[in-house]
Amino acid sequence: MPPCDFIPERYQSLGYNRVLEIHKDHLSPVVTAYFQKPLLLHQGHMEWLFDAEGNRYLDFFSGIVTVSVGHCHPKVNAVAQKQLGRLWHTSTVFFHPPMHEYAEKLAALLPEPLKVIFLVNSGSEANELAMLMARAHSNNIDIISFRGAYHGGSPYTLGLTNVGTYKMELPGGTGCQPTMCPDVFRGPWGGSHCRDSPVQTIRKCSCAPDCCQAKDQYIEQFKDTLSTSVAKSIAGFFAEPIQGVNGVVQYPKGFLKEAFELVRARGGVCIADEVQTGFGRLGSHFWGFQTHDVLPDIVTMAKGIGNGFPMAAVVTTPEIAKSLAKRLQYFNTFGGNPMACAIGSAVLEMSRRPLPREEVNQIHEDCKHMGLLVGRGGIFSQTFRIAPSMCITKPEVDFATEVFRSALTQHMERRAK
Structure with a gap:
């Protein structure tokens, strides 16, 4: 293991067995912890995590793709501590500089006309708000998402999420329709030239650089969904630029661009879920949608936005924002609070500022x-x-x-x- 000069503090809190008792008696019974013997983490430093016994781990999961610039990054820590001593919280009924400074920085990273920002607290909340926006703007109900998509675990967003382990035998998220995921690695069509990735399927294909036959097949399936499973006019289409929870699934070249055109022809808006792919996570571009050469109507983001601090956002056009304002007096108690915005600004600087x-x-x-x-x-x-x-x-x-x-x-x- 590579060396690390950081020395963690000595763990002096609850014993492991006591932690297990409290978890069993008072916390969610849903099994989510990794490993047969769950880790009891104590401290983090950049790419490293330390457990209660002092063992060191190289964190290659980053709190479920959330810690974008490192655990307890010194610069982010310093900004958080400074803001903590100045102003913790005030709702958006009052103005405060961290919110406006952050909004200006974030807007500068998105192409026109994506300039209106709604600050919220989680990815699920961001996607719920995006669903409302799509329906308010289009005056339609049906929203399409891919099989294998994960867009949240709240009752409303579970309609968009199409991973079986997250589905419930209870009603929720009505008006959402799944469509085939254009997975060239495991799906029925696709070969070694169908996507831009260092990891390719072993299947061969005869696709040319400017013509993907698998894309055409998956587009036909998308058209079939539009013809059979939704109304003639739809509200929108959600897509992760790369599917995360479903196993890092990439689509064939050109698919999203053509799908966006089909959605807009039906009166719908196109939503890019950047919760896992945004903020430079893909390396080549700051936003995942840029790798597809598309411009969404709405972008949702969370996770890496605050480096682990509860923060999320929805960014859209002035036109769509006005459509929502006509229908709803939207308010969020904690979205855009001073701590979140100060931390978010520090994260943006570590991502982009030389x-x-x-x-x-x-x-x-x-x-x-x-x-x-x-x-x-x-x-x-x-x-x-x-x-x-x-x-x-x-x-x-x-x-x-x-x-x-x-x-x-x-x-x-x-x-x-």
Whole structure:
């Protein structure tokens, strides 16, 4: 396991058996904990978690794809502590700078005309509000989502969620219709050229770079849903840019673009659920919908938005926002509170803002002092360019990785002072 310079505090709270008793007597009986012996976590630091016994774990799940910039990130911590001493909470009936500053920063990261922001508390709540928006704007009821989709566990969003383990034998989420998931890996159509992914199905296909036969087959299934399972006019269509809970499912190239056109022709709006794919999680783009070359009418987001702090948002167009305002005096007690917005702003800065040149220079110098030479690039000279000769060996790569880790650790320690 890679080394970690962080030393956690000594655990001095409830014993493990006592925790099990309390959980059994007072907490939800629904089995959600991972592992036969659930972990009792105590402390987190960046990509690391520590349990009550002092064991260290490399966290590759990030609190269900939520901790976007690291556990207890020093910069985010500092912002949270500062805001905690200034103002914890006031509802949106009053103005406060953190909310307006955050709204401006978030809006700048989305393309026109997605500029009106509704701040809420969770992904389920965001998707419920998006459902209301779609119906209020279109004056229609039916909403389509993929089989295998997960859009929340609240009674309303369970209609959109199409994963069997989350379904109930009780009514809820009426007016929602599932359609076939265009899964080129496990579905009936698709091959090794049908999606942009390093992991491909072993099935061969004869698709050309600009023509995906599997996409055409799945679009026919989507058209069949529109023809048979919903009214002539619909309210909308929900899609995760990549399905998360269903097992990281990617769609064939061009599918969402054509599906969006079909939905809009029926009077519906297109909703991108970015709860798991937003805020740079996909690497190539800040938002998952950008990888499909589409522009949604509504975008929902949560999880990584607050690095684990309860926060979510719905972003839409002025036109759709006005349609909702005509139907509903929408209010949210905790959405957009000062703590959430201050933390959200700090997370956005860690995702997008280049380090000051003098700080990048120091990291560069630290690497050189430890025997590692790397390049620089980017319009702010903020990117380290790593391109070793092809004769490099694994031990040498391990050395370079450790030097770079050490240089970044020193940088974070300097910033925390």
